[in-house]
Amino acid sequence: MSTGQPQPPDPLPGARLLFSLDPAVAHLNHGSYGSVPISVQRAQQRLRDETEANPQRFFTRGLVDRISHSRRHLATFLGAAPDSTALIGNATTGTAIVLQSLGLQRGDEIVCTDQGYGAVRLAVERECGRTGAVSRTLPLPLRATDTEIVEIVRAGLRPGRTKLLIVDQITSPTARLLPVTAIAATAREHGVAVLVDAAHAPGMLSMPVDAIGADFWVGNLHKWAYAPRGTAVLVVAPAWGERIEPLVVSWEQESGFPLNAEWQATLDYTSWLAAPVGLHTLRTLGVDRVRTHNAALAAYGQRVVGEALGLSPADLPDPGGPEVAMRIIPLPAGLATTVADATALRLHIADALATEVAVNAWGGRGWLRLSGQVYNRADEYDRLAHRLPALLATLT
Structure with missing residues (x-):
């Protein structure tokens, strides 16, 4: 039953197989470098x-x-x-x-x-x-x-x-x-x-x-x-x-x-x-279908990771439009407040959690940015939500 909070969309069948991404890594940062389909x-x-x-x-x-x-x-x-x-x-x-x-x-x-x-x-x-x-x-x-x-x-x-x-x-x-x-x-x-x-x-x-x-x-x-x-x-x-x-x-x-x-x-x-x-490839999957899926998945990722970090819905910035397939989450105070520290944290998350994300320093604090793409699944965001708080706790 829906709680009124963002829920994960149904996966697009076969979409993950269109890409040659390493299956041992959760690729949650499509917004930086994308991923080129095999075709x-x-x-x-x-x-x-x-x-x-x-x-x-x-x-x-x-x-x-x-x-x-x-x-x-x-x-x-x-x-x-x-x-x-x-x-x-x-x-x-x-x-x-x-x-x-x-x-x-x-x-x-x-x-x-x-x-x-x-x-x-x-x-x-x-x-x-x-x-x-x-x-x-x-x-x-x-x-x-x-x-x-x-x-x-x-x-x-x-x-x-x-x-x-x-x-x-x-x-x-x-x-x-x-x-x-x-x-x-x-x-x-x-x-x-x-x-x-x-x-x-x-x-x-x-x-x-x-x-x-x-x-x-x-x-x-x-x-x-x-x-x-x-x-x-x-x-x-x-x-x-x-x-x-x-x-x-x-x-x-x-x-x-x-x-x-x-x-x-x-x-x-x-x-x-x-x-x-x-x-x-985009048209074959369905342009509107892909846009809806990706935006919904990013919203879900923002919610579950935000909840895991003890944030309320009011703490999570809205992207300003229903098609935006990226979301940000504020990190604990004092983390990733400079470009160098944000880069270091991104690399630490990649190495320790086998998860690629974006981390940015903006406005005097650090922000985690998640993307949603057709090759992603809800459980990848769930795993990040489960493991990220303990990793961040070692840094604060």
Whole structure:
């Protein structure tokens, strides 16, 4: 009988067999590196074999067209215009392309939030150091409502000075779905360009990219869309297309965006060409079915682990939307309060409990982040709940 608390969903039959994960380990951190289905691994290996069988033919006979075909397939799935979308290596690469293309000058500013991804913050700091621009961080309370978040952003923009606002669609350290459509509309009112870091969105969320109204949108497909690692997209509003400067100049430079951002000579393009096979796997399982399953399983994991740590439902942050397949749990005070300590705890849990999780330091405390994926089972979260409190007790 349901208690009103999150319950585990029915497993998807045969889903675990689609992956080559070590069965001796509980893989509860799909959000960091994903897991590539066996069918996608094999498709990519066939492409690698094709490359090595005749490199000259592979790179010089129709490869640009094959990349464009794959891009059209992926962009259509995401609800983005193919001609406004470029395939790139990862979301951080897309962020670097955007930052380089802005033409920042001394006195300009970039605004981020304190729930943003660490590598993005480092990219912003580097670009500011090069150009004389400055960066500013907006604190977002963990339990702020969507309305409150939009108002914080509105108050934090400085028209005429703020050149770019960077906001996550789903935050990495806190697994929070942010109201990016409303935020983008607010930024437009102030004449501020918006970059949405949607590293976790492709495959997890159903919202079409074009419906957001952002100037720039970057997303990884290796996490929730079952693509090989090294597959991501940069979506650019038409008004910005001619201003995009790729990080590396290639023979496609004069072709303009998106080809000039995609083509990098002897790059390994097999991950991009195999990515549609990942979408085929997702569609075969049922896109909505997978989304519902994964979100429910993450919610269940948050509940049972939280209860084991003596937390009440009110102590467990809500992700802000029904499709979010990651949840966070506050760790005991004093644990994992720095990046180094969070990394050390993650490794300790992996070694001692044979369980892969994410541990982040944010807001002065440590947070355990759990993901839900079709290869996971409820008993993996139950085992973590049973064993984690004793392990943490040895550290406090």
